[in-house]
Amino acid sequence: MNNFKESVIIAVNQIPYGKVVSYGQIAVHLDNPRAARAVGWVLRSLEGVDLPWWRVINNSGRISIKGNRFNTPEDQKRHLLAENIHVADNFDIDINKYRYLFPV
């Protein structure tokens, strides 16, 4: 049984403290390199789930989140800053420095 949703949750839970990954990386990790959008869809759908969703950003190293009533860009920025991850006021992140690569 491979629920896409569940697979995404597991992948995100593998992200260590102080590291970030892109939606595309997760998609690749799920053997669906083109499912980056679907990954974002899942994260958006997850609300009360215990998951470090803030460690997931786009491949441009920037926060793509629009901002729903539960999660906002400022929220994500605050979470990242709490993990020693530098985030510019423009929500720009040095993903090249903090990027986490999933184990093969």
Added chain:
DNA sequence: GCATTGACTCTAG
């Protein structure tokens, strides 16, 4: 089963 949406990514200009 088609049309729409969304926290994506890439290429071009």
Added chain:
DNA sequence: CCTAGAGCCAATG
């Protein structure tokens, strides 16, 4: 650096 267009996937109505 920013915008626009196209491609892609999963869930929803």
